[in-house]
Amino acid sequence: MAKHIHQMPKWPAFQWHQNSLAKALSAVRHKQGKLIGKMEALGFNLRSEANLTTLTLDVITSSEIEGEVLNPDQVRSSVARRLGMDIAGLKSTDRHIEGIVEMMMDATQKFDTALTSERLFGWHAAMFPGGRSGMRKITTGAWRDNTQDDPMQVVTGPMGKERVHFQAPDADQLKPMMKAFLKWFNQEIAIDPVLKAGIAHVWFVTIHPFDDGNGRIARAIADMQLARSDESPQRFYSMSSQIRLERNEYYAILEQTQKGTLDITSWLTWFLKCLDRALIATESTLAGVIQKARFWEVHASTPMTTRQQRMVQKLLDNFEGNLTTSKWAKMAKCSHDTALRDIQDLIEKGVLVKGSGGSRSTVYMLKV
Numbered sequence: 001m002a003k004h005i006h007q008m009p010k011w012p013a014f015q016w017h018q019n020s021l022a023k024a025l026s027a028v029r030h031k032q033g034k035l036i037g038k039m040e041a042l043g044f045n046l047r048s049e050a051n052l053t054t055l056t057l058d059v060i061t062s063s064e065i066e067g068e069v070l071n072p073d074q075v076r077s078s079v080a081r082r083l084g085m086d087i088a089g090l091k092s093t094d095r096h097i098e099g100i101v102e103m104m105m106d107a108t109q110k111f112d113t114a115l116t117s118e119r120l121f122g123w124h125a126a127m128f129p130g131g132r133s134g135m136r137k138i139t140t141g142a143w144r145d146n147t148q149d150d151p152m153q154v155v156t157g158p159m160g161k162e163r164v165h166f167q168a169p170d171a172d173q174l175k176p177m178m179k180a181f182l183k184w185f186n187q188e189i190a191i192d193p194v195l196k197a198g199i200a201h202v203w204f205v206t207i208h209p210f211d212d213g214n215g216r217i218a219r220a221i222a223d224m225q226l227a228r229s230d231e232s233p234q235r236f237y238s239m240s241s242q243i244r245l246e247r248n249e250y251y252a253i254l255e256q257t258q259k260g261t262l263d264i265t266s267w268l269t270w271f272l273k274c275l276d277r278a279l280i281a282t283e284s285t286l287a288g289v290i291q292k293a294r295f296w297e298v299h300a301s302t303p304m305t306t307r308q309q310r311m312v313q314k315l316l317d318n319f320e321g322n323l324t325t326s327k328w329a330k331m332a333k334c335s336h337d338t339a340l341r342d343i344q345d346l347i348e349k350g351v352l353v354k355g356s357g358g359s360r361s362t363v364y365m366l367k368v
Contacts, residue, residue, distance in 0.1 A: 004258050006169045006206050012180065014199060016265045021195070024272040028194055031279040032230060039236050042290070047234060048085060049293040050286050054235040055079045057285070058223065059104050062216050062240040065247055070097055079105070099126035100216070107220040108235055111227035114186045117178060120209075120217065127213045138211035143174040152208050156251055165251055166258035168208035177207050185221070193229035197222045198271035202257060202264060219243070226275075236286065242278035250274075292316045295368070302349050307332050308342050312351060315366050322355070322363040 005011060039047055056076045063070050074093040078101040080086075093101075103123040113119075125131075125140040132138065139145055146152055152168040169177060181203055189196070201222040208214045219240050227233060243250050249270070257267040295316060304312065311332055315323065329339035343364055346352040355363035 004166055004206075005260065005262055006173075006177075008262055010262060012177075012203060012206075013262055014203070015263045016195075016268050017263075020265055021268055021272060024269060024276065025192060025194060028272055028276050028279065029192075031276065032194075035236055035279060035282065036230060036232065039234070039286075045297060046290055046293045048083070050236055050289045051234040052076065052080055052083060052085060053285065053289045054238050054282070055083075055104065055108065058235065058238045058240045059101055061238065061244040062104070062219050063100060064244050065219075065240065065250070066215055070100070075101060082109075095129040096127075099129055102126045103217070104220055104223070107224040108227045109233045111224050111233060115182055115221070115224070117182065123217055123220065124210050124213055127216070133212040136212075143171065143178065143209045144211045145171050146211070147171070154205075154208065154214075154254075165255040166206075168206070174207065174209050178209055181207065185225075193225060194272070194275070195268060197225035197229065198268045199264070200225050201271065202254070202267050205254060206258060237278050237282040238285075239275055239278050242274050242281060246274060246277075291368075295366070299349075299351060302351060304346070304349075304351075305342070307334065308346060311342070312346070312366070323365065324363055328364075 039050060042050075056072065056079050059075050059079065060070050060072055071093075074097050078093045078098055082101065082105050103126050106119070106123065121141045128138060128140055131140045144152060148170055151170070154165045154168065155162040156165065157163045181200075184203075185196075185200055191199075201218050204218040204221055205214060210217070222239060223235070226239065227235065253267055253270045257264055260266070311328060314331065321327075325336060325339050325343060328334075328343060329336045332339060332342070334342075343352060347354065347364070350367055352364045353367045355365050
């Protein structure tokens with residue numbers, strides 16, 4: 001008896017109950033349309049800022065699902081450069097982050113270009129410059145070539161307490177499996193584009209064709225298909241950020257699906273509801289984005305040093321606690337006198353205002 005769905009005789013003939021999914025699919029499509037309409041009503045700069053924030057969030061959270069924490073400022077800078085945006089405090093980024101951003105940007109900005117094995121090899125190689133994942137040497141530019149004695153298993157948890165969720169197909173099956181997947185993905189078929197994103201996600205994850213990075217590539221493929229459903233390269237909601245919040249449920253439903261039957265209704269139900277929650281969550285995210293973008297529009301001609309720009313951006317990015325001269329000096333890595341001059345200059349320019357308190361306890365806040 002087959003232990004995993006890829007071992008079943010009719011693999012990959014997935015099935016699902018359309019009627020069971022209709023309500024959830026309709027809700028998602030309604031929210032998608034409402035969001036796109038709302039964003040189109042905004043100016044170019046606001047849409048660009050929202051797109052930048054969403055793509056940055058997507059890259060960061062997709063890696064966090066796999067337990068990897070990326071530097072947010074470096075990710076944002078890398079995405080901004082690729083979008084041709086001039087933002088305050090652009091930072092240099094390392095090759096690894098550049099590669100992850102390159103993959104996500106290629107998937108979403110060129111969503112209408114065919115997905116090929118060569119393109120996937122390029123994504124994988126970009127994610128792992130030098131052919132290494134941590135201290136481990138991995139194969140890039142080709143499907144994994146592990147032996148049957150060293151099976152590809154999908155695991156989570158710390159070393160010594162790993163949980164095996166499922167085992168992927170043997171390496172000698174990858175070429176025909178990926179050929180079938182890519183043919184299906186690139187075809188125009190009579191299926192809702194959002195459902196196709198969910199199917200593509202679970203299909204690719206099941207095959208797990210690479211030594212590492214399969215989860216992130218699966219989510220990039222799903223994002224690519226969601227961009228097709230939106231008919232736009234601009235991203236205003238992040239599926240990965242919602243999956244990050246529901247990481248345990250994500251792996252649980254993947255495990256359940258892998259050890260069930262070819263009926264993937266349960267997986268698609270979870271996928272649609274997770275996407276629905278992502279669309280709801282984007283309301284608060286974009287409200288902050290719009291507030292920040294409008295702030296910079298007001299102060300577009302206000303002269304600020306790079307240090308001042310960075311500190312103002314920190315205040316806009318959900319700064320916790322009260323801003324004092326001492327805190328400014330510590331965060332900006334400058335002297336107390338320099339911090340005071342920076343703050344007084346911004347008060348005179350109408351960027352900051354004094355809060356309550358006196359002498360050394362004086363606090364400052366953005367003028368909104």
